[in-house]
Amino acid sequence: xxxxxxxxxxxxxxxxxxxxxxxxxxxxxxxxxxxxxxxxxxxxxxxxxxxxxxxxxxxxxxxxxxxxxxxxxxxxxxxxxxxxxxxxxxxxxxxxxxxxxxxxxxxxxxxxxxxxxxxxxxxxxxxxxxxxxxxxxxxxxxxxxxxxxxxxxxxxxxxxxxxxxxxxxxxxxxxxxxxxxxxxxxxxxxxxxxxxxxxxxxxxxxxxxxxxxxxxxxxxxxxxxxxxxxxxxxxxxxxxxxxxxxxxxxxxxxxxxxxxxxxxxxxxxxx
Amino acid sequence: xxxxxxxxxxxxxxxxxxxxxxxxxxxxxxxxxxxxxxxxxxxxxxxxxxxxxxxxxxxxxxxxxxxxxxxxxxxxxxxxxxxxxxxxxxxxxxxxxxxxxxxxxxxxxxxxxxxxxxxxxxxxxxxxxxxxxxxxxxxxxxxxxxxxxxxxxxxxxxxxxxxxxxxxxxxxxxxxxxxxxxxxxxxxxxxxxxxxxxxxxxxxxxxxxxxxxxxxxxxxxxxxxxxxxxxxxxxxxxxxxxxxxxxxxxxxxxxxxxxxxxxxxxxxxxxxxxxxxxxxxxxxxxxxxxxxxxxxxxxxxxxx
Numbered sequence: 223x224x225x226x227x228x229x230x231x232x233x234x235x236x237x238x239x240x241x242x243x244x245x246x247x248x249x250x251x252x253x254x255x256x257x258x259x260x261x262x263x264x265x266x267x268x269x270x271x272x273x274x275x276x277x278x279x280x281x282x283x284x285x286x287x288x289x290x291x292x293x294x295x296x297x298x299x300x301x302x303x304x305x306x307x308x309x310x311x312x313x314x315x316x317x318x319x320x321x322x323x324x325x326x327x328x329x330x331x332x333x334x335x336x337x338x339x340x341x342x343x344x345x346x347x348x349x350x351x352x353x354x355x356x357x358x359x360x361x362x363x364x365x366x367x368x369x370x371x372x373x374x375x376x377x378x379x380x381x382x383x384x385x386x387x388x389x390x391x392x393x394x395x396x397x398x399x400x401x402x403x404x405x406x407x408x409x410x411x412x413x414x415x416x417x418x419x420x421x422x423x424x425x426x427x428x429x430x431x432x433x434x435x436x437x438x439x440x441x442x443x444x445x446x447x448x449x450x451x452x453x454x455x456x457x458x459x460x461x462x463x464x465x466x467x468x469x470x471x472x473x474x475x476x477x478x479x480x481x482x483x484x485x486x487x488x489x490x491x492x493x
Numbered sequence: 494x495x496x497x498x499x500x501x502x503x504x505x506x507x508x509x510x511x512x513x514x515x516x517x518x519x520x521x522x523x524x525x526x527x528x529x530x531x532x533x534x535x536x537x538x539x540x541x542x543x544x545x546x547x548x549x550x551x552x553x554x555x556x557x558x559x560x561x562x563x564x565x566x567x568x569x570x571x572x573x574x575x576x577x578x579x580x581x582x583x584x585x586x587x588x589x590x591x592x593x594x595x596x597x598x599x600x601x602x603x604x605x606x607x608x609x610x611x612x613x614x615x616x617x618x619x620x621x622x623x624x625x626x627x628x629x630x631x632x633x634x635x636x637x638x639x640x641x642x643x644x645x646x647x648x649x650x651x652x653x654x655x656x657x658x659x660x661x662x663x664x665x666x667x668x669x670x671x672x673x674x675x676x677x678x679x680x681x682x683x684x685x686x687x688x689x690x691x692x693x694x695x696x697x698x699x700x701x702x703x704x705x706x707x708x709x710x711x712x713x714x715x716x717x718x719x720x721x722x723x724x725x726x727x728x729x730x731x732x733x734x735x736x737x738x739x740x741x742x743x744x745x746x747x748x749x750x751x752x753x754x755x756x757x758x759x760x761x762x763x764x765x766x767x768x769x770x771x772x773x774x775x776x777x778x779x780x781x782x783x784x785x786x787x788x789x790x791x792x793x794x795x796x797x
Binding site for chain 1: 581584600
């Protein structure tokens with residue numbers, strides 16, 4: 223992603239000053255980029271652990287909420303899938319969407335993004351490295367939530383790969399929306415406000431789709447991002463549902479968020 | 494210097510923010526083993542010029558080549574050979590100095606030992622301190638240490654010694670001088686005239702987005718007058734120049750607060766005359782000061 227600019231400068235071809243020793247092989251570049259992504263991800267994990275407020279919000283609250291739901295026996299629908307799906311979606315919104323929006327806004331306002339961009343790491347790799355830990359954490363928490371509900375007596379999921387795929391897809395969706403949301407999030411504090419529209423829209427979609435049995439969900443219910451994630455997890459756990467439409471909605475929303483982020487993302491605080 | 498020694502070549506650079514033209518027609522060349530200092534008041538266009546050459550911004554006109562490449566389009570090719578110290582550090586405050594340096598070493602394809610860079614900038618004793626607990630000067634030194642990782646061929650320093658105490662500043666100057674001697678091309682912005690005089694092979698003074706003056710220190714001050722100043726004893730009228738002062742090449746411009754100021758293009762001759770005049774009258778000239786013209790004078794002339 224690039225800082226938006228207007229016109230291109232005239233650019234003649236390489237001059238005699240071009241240094242031929244600068245050419246690096248693709249494999250060397252890939253190795254460097256992979257190492258950079260992992261280093262950035264490790265650094266983000268360290269920062270997450272050291273920021274107790276963010277750590278508690280992202281790690282503990284979703285698990286406590288899930289534990290409370292499991293203990294209460296509250297169900298959305300006939301099987302356990304609806305409840306598991308709702309818990310996973312809530313966790314994705316808290317752990318990935320809000321936390322990532324806050325983290326990116328904080329790094330940008332602290333000029334960390336600008337500093338990172340002054341190095342040789344590609345822009346996309348900087349963002350992947352920053353977001354990788356939250357996405358990975360969300361997947362781990364999904365597994366923990368699923369395990370928690372199994373311990374409460376839930377049936378084994380009908381199709382675990384779909385459940386896992388929905389969790390991963392939902393995490394990527396939330397990460398993409400987080401990047402898009404940073405456009406209107408000048409400071410980390412502002413993230414508490416700017417994330418609310420998508421947060422509540424996704425939750426509203428989730429509540430809406432649970433109002434019907436899984437096989438009676440309408441297309442309109444499925445095309446909501448929250449509804450799509452809910453439907454995929456619930457269908458993967460209990461069986462049934464229209465997985466294809468929900469998956470297509472998930473991919474489409476992710477693509478839309480990516481395009482918005484690509485066009486509007488800024489690496490420096492707006493002056 | 495040979496043509497192919499040019500590490501940075503800028504011709505007719507133009508950079509804008511909306512309708513505001515920040516940089517307008519800047520030409521600049523930095524050779525390998527040379528340090529060029531960019532001076533200018535706040536808003537003169539120094540940082541915009543620097544960041545466009547670094548490849549942070551796309552130029553709206555002109556050409557920019559770094560090591561023969563367009564820094565905006567060929568970022569991936571030339572960044573491994575560049576070191577960049579931005580005007581503000583931009584490090585995560587919760588990481589320690591050691592963690593920050595190691596992270597940056599891993600972000601570079603040819604990093605070298607980060608401990609060496611920290612040692613050079615006198616941060617070896619602060620390895621386990623979190624960045625947010627460092628002083629402003631220490632953060633600047635950490636910034637420079639990370640910019641030096643990988644022994645860059647081209648180094649960009651945006652106000653490198655801002656916030657440093659005098660001892661750290663001199664140590665930083667030594668590091669920069671060593672790099673230039675080793676063949677690194679350095680483009681530096683600074684607000685400190687002394688820093689530019691001490692380090693720069695050539696100086697460019699920006700004013701209103703254009704280069705107003707450029708050249709070596711000797712070229713810039715050539716033709717400018719030196720200054721002699723001294724205070725007269727209390728029993729002499731401080732408001733007017735001494736009436737019996739012999740003819741000088743320079744002009745006795747004014748006497749203020751008891752200080753006589755002589756501006757001259759023949760500093761040595763006029764100083765001898767003044768000293769002879771004082772000796773004949775057995776006068777003690779207090780606060781006597783004589784100096785060649787300085788970069789301050791050049792800078793003030795541009796701003797006038």
